[in-house]
Amino acid sequence: MIDRVLPLxxxxxxxxxAALALGLILxxxxxxxxxxxxxxxxxxxGFASLxxxxxxxxxxxxxxxxxxxLRTLTGAPISPLGFLPALLALTLYALLPVLRNTVxxxxxxxxxxxxxxxxxxxxxxxxxxxxxxxxALPTVTAGVRTAAVWTIGAATLSTTVGQPSLGDIxxxxxxxxxxxxxxxxxxAAAALALTAxxxxxxxxxxxxxxxxxxxxxxxxxFVAAPVVALVSQIRPVxxxxxxxxxxxxxxxxxxRLIGYRLTAAGYAxxxxxxxxxxxxxxxxxxxxxxVYVDYAGTLWTNEMKxxxxxxxxxxxxxxxxxxxxxxxVTTLGPLGFENAYALAMxxxxxxxxxxxxxxDLRTAGxxxxxxxxxxxLDRPExxxxxxxxxxxxxxxxxxxxxxxxxxLKSGDADVISAFSSDGRIAADGLVVLSDPRGxxxxxxxxxxxxxxxxxxxxxxxxxxPLIGAIPVEAMRKANFMVDRHDDKASxxxxxxxxxxxxxx
Numbered sequence: 001m002i003d004r005v006l007p008l009x010x011x012x013x014x015x016x017x018a019a020l021a022l023g024l025i026l027x028x029x030x031x032x033x034x035x036x037x038x039x040x041x042x043x044x045x046g047f048a049s050l051x052x053x054x055x056x057x058x059x060x061x062x063x064x065x066x067x068x069x070l071r072t073l074t075g076a077p078i079s080p081l082g083f084l085p086a087l088l089a090l091t092l093y094a095l096l097p098v099l100r101n102t103v104x105x106x107x108x109x110x111x112x113x114x115x116x117x118x119x120x121x122x123x124x125x126x127x128x129x130x131x132x133x134x135x136a137l138p139t140v141t142a143g144v145r146t147a148a149v150w151t152i153g154a155a156t157l158s159t160t161v162g163q164p165s166l167g168d169i170x171x172x173x174x175x176x177x178x179x180x181x182x183x184x185x186x187x188a189a190a191a192l193a194l195t196a197x198x199x200x201x202x203x204x205x206x207x208x209x210x211x212x213x214x215x216x217x218x219x220x221x222f223v224a225a226p227v228v229a230l231v232s233q234i235r236p237v238x239x240x241x242x243x244x245x246x247x248x249x250x251x252x253x254x255x256r257l258i259g260y261r262l263t264a265a266g267y268a269x270x271x272x273x274x275x276x277x278x279x280x281x282x283x284x285x286x287x288x289x290x291v292y293v294d295y296a297g298t299l300w301t302n303e304m305k306x307x308x309x310x311x312x313x314x315x316x317x318x319x320x321x322x323x324x325x326x327x328x329v330t331t332l333g334p335l336g337f338e339n340a341y342a343l344a345m346x347x348x349x350x351x352x353x354x355x356x357x358x359x360d361l362r363t364a365g366x367x368x369x370x371x372x373x374x375x376x377l378d379r380p381e382x383x384x385x386x387x388x389x390x391x392x393x394x395x396x397x398x399x400x401x402x403x404x405x406x407x408l409k410s411g412d413a414d415v416i417s418a419f420s421s422d423g424r425i426a427a428d429g430l431v432v433l434s435d436p437r438g439x440x441x442x443x444x445x446x447x448x449x450x451x452x453x454x455x456x457x458x459x460x461x462x463x464x465p466l467i468g469a470i471p472v473e474a475m476r477k478a479n480f481m482v483d484r485h486d487d488k489a490s491x492x493x494x495x496x497x498x499x500x501x502x503x504x
Contacts, residue, residue, distance in 0.1 A: 246277060
């Protein structure tokens with residue numbers, strides 16, 4: 001476990017320290033300027049406060065389309081995934097406490113002392129450096145300490161835009177209910193935040209009361225941490241393939257399965273996990289992700305904006321032609337199984353209420369609660385199902401996919417948006433409601449390769465044996481190995497098992 005955590009700690013320190021440093025560079029001069037001009041103060045603090053009202057996850061996600069559009073317009077080599085969007089979003093979050101405390105500290109200074117400084121002929125810069133800064137230091141430092149803690153905490157969310165951080169194991173642990181991963185991630189993030197706060201407090205004490213060596217040592221340690229983290233991230237130049245994954249168990253397993261094949265072929269691999277459907281496809285189009293697994297129905301409805309539901313073979317052929325023509329992304333082919341959306345209920349509840357199909361929900365749904373994954377209610381598929389069957393539920397709730405199944409067990413949801421390749425359907429005795437009107441499209445799992453990676457014949461050759469090699473029964477078992485509550489396996493272990501099964 002420690003081997004997995006330490007590289008993420010280094011990445012976490014890098015992104016958090018870079019964002020905090022940039023935030024301080026912007027906040028200090030803005031704070032001084034705003035303290036001297038009321039109108040500027042209102043505008044600057046208003047903007048910084050507005051940023052805080054935006055959920056950090058949303059702010060991180062917003063930088064992806066903004067940077068992608070900027071790269072398209074300017075042709076600049078800007079990566080809309082990874083370090084840059086995380087840096088920009090976290091920097092904005094670091095501004096408010098430093099700005100506010102700087103303004104408050106400077107406005108609260110004793111006017112008599114400032115007048116005395118003017119009286120002995122100090123220039124504005126001398127007064128700021130020799131009088132105002134020392135007096136304002138305790139309040140300003142408190143703002144810096146708050147910003148440091150906030151930034152380190154929010155940096156866990158940078159996982160969602162492809163920047164490695166401790167959020168990698170926190171999100172993966174939550175999805176797979178591997179609480180050891182969650183605890184390790186949370187404890188490591190908390191330890192970083194507490195250490196940063198303690199070092200800054202020590203530096204403040206050394207500057208205010210001495211001895212001088214105290215604040216020099218504290219600041220040296222504070223600066224040394226990101227330097228050591230940066231050095232640890234430097235690796236020999238090697239061809240690296242970026243493997244993308246969405247935020248559920250099956251995607252983690254398939255990403256590792258692809259990674260094993262590419263590693264065996266001599267490639268270095270890295271993973272960008274917990275990405276949204278639109279983000280991962282866009283990242284593959286732009287070359288920020290080289291290979292990932294998507295689903296025919298997702299691309300058909302989300303990217304192609306198609307509402308018709310042809311046969312599986314026709315849909316796969318249509319998706320293959322469209323992705324190649326529109327974005328240069330190559331569809332190598334289906335893995336051999338389908339992971340379609342399905343509405344499911346507990347068997348005993350469905351039998352008691354006489355519900356066997358989505359048609360039956362037309363009248364029964366008004367007294368039931370629908371539980372959905374984080375994307376489903378905003379997807380075109382749900383709109384089609386709702387309109388086709390005229391469905392109306394008493395309540396609609398969204399859950400992390402794993403917790404969605406737990407909600408069904410506990411009675412917090414009566415119907416859920418399940419996945420047809422999920423092993424928990426059979427294990428939990430769930431009933432999948434039939435779709436007599438054909439509202440749900442097919443969802444063949446497809447290997448998608450980005451434009452640059454598709455030109456690498458060796459890479460394509462390494463992945464081709466996966467095409468058509470994974471039956472749905474094997475995928476269900478691999479998923480259940482990770483999702484079950486007892487004797488839980490890791491996605492790595494499930495991928496290893498799946499690799500042995502499909503090559504028998």
